[in-house]
Amino acid sequence: MPLPQTQIPGRLQMQLAERGIRMTGPRRAILSVIETATKHLDASQILRKARTVDESVDRSTVYRTLGLLKRQGLIDELDLMHLNGEGHYYERKLGRDHIHMACLRCGKISEFVSRTFESLKNQLERDCHFHILVARLEVGGYCSACRR
Amino acid sequence: MPLPQTQIPGRLQMQLAERGIRMTGPRRAILSVIETATKHLDASQILRKARTVDESVDRSTVYRTLGLLKRQGLIDELDLMHLNGEGHYYERKLGRDHIHMACLRCGKISEFVSRTFESLKNQLERDCHFHILVARLEVGGYCSACRR
DNA sequence: TTCTTATTGCGACCGAGTCGCAACACGCGC
DNA sequence: GCGCGTGTTGCGACTCGGTCGCAATAAGAA
Ligand SMILES: [Mn+2]
Ligand SMILES: [Mn+2]
Ligand SMILES: [Zn+2]
Ligand SMILES: [Zn+2]
DSSP states (O other): OOOOOOOOOOHHHHHHHHTTOOOOHHHHHHHHHHHHOSSOEEHHHHHHHHHTTOTTOOHHHHHHHHHHHHHTTOEEEEOGGGSSSSOOEEEEOOSSOOEEEEETTTOOEEEEOOHHHHHHHHHHHHHHOOEEEEEEEEEEEEOTTTOO | OOOOOOOOOOHHHHHHHHTTOOOOHHHHHHHHHHHHOSSOEEHHHHHHHHHHHOTTOOHHHHHHHHHHHHHTTOEEEEOGGGSSSSOOEEEEOOSSOOEEEEETTTOOEEEEOOHHHHHHHHHHHHHHOOEEEEEEEEEEEEOTTTOO
16 A cells, blocks of 8 residues: 655644544645635546545545534535535635625636625624624625626 | 415515416415515424415425525525524515624524625625626624623 | 553434426516 | 417426445554
């Protein structure tokens, strides 16, 4: 069996280590895929890419790892308006939340960071006495290019 | 075959009529279920309730009708954080959008109307030149009773 | 190195949602 | 009220995203 390629442990790997969570070959492969992703990936895309690193990774391991990362609050799960089928998309959670806009005509996904969004969440926590762990704002409509 | 029970045509039924969309028995059953719902229903709950009005309604007709109502912008589709399985929930779209909060411990769903949310949407339309047709803000966390 | 325990691959499974098709019924024009 | 064309329906088969139980395996603490 080939050595797992020595790679600088990414942030995700470190964050799991800090929490005392066991690190394995398949996990390293999946984490690196998520960490180096340049767009929102669904589970089957993550699987395919992870397999180019570790041939033997199984579909269920991908789902189990995504479940782990969700529970740890390290990734977000998105619908992106279910533009293509019923699947979900995943992305690393970074400092500030962002809004996702999906164009219903061309399918383009754009992102937007907003101070107002932060205020809205604060208002919610205050007025509703609700402790927010995840907040997902997804919008569907027409992007600047497709709108007329 | 029994006459479809004569019922005052609800708002949804009227809105479809205005748009010149054909009205049928199964549709009337499904619309009335959605219109009289007191909580967020998923497709199988809608089916079950619709069948108490019209025994013969089929699962696929429910999905087709939900698709129609979505395309017409008359209902919203919700994840409610997928607290139970992967299904979606539906509710009539009324005047002002509202936010959904799902308690990850007790499962309670609460709703909240916010002026800030409206401003946020306006800001988005202005700053991103994006024409919003649907906006879904869903929040997961702990409700006032479960938080400590 | 040993030992415990978490994790994995596998295969079978489940449930949500879709689709093609032939039968049906809505509602328009007569 | 009576046809007729077209939109809608029920049905059954299917796809696809995601889950689960289990025996084999590998982490990592001691
Ligand atoms: Mn994003
Ligand atoms: Mn969803
Ligand atoms: Zn577009
Ligand atoms: Zn609660």
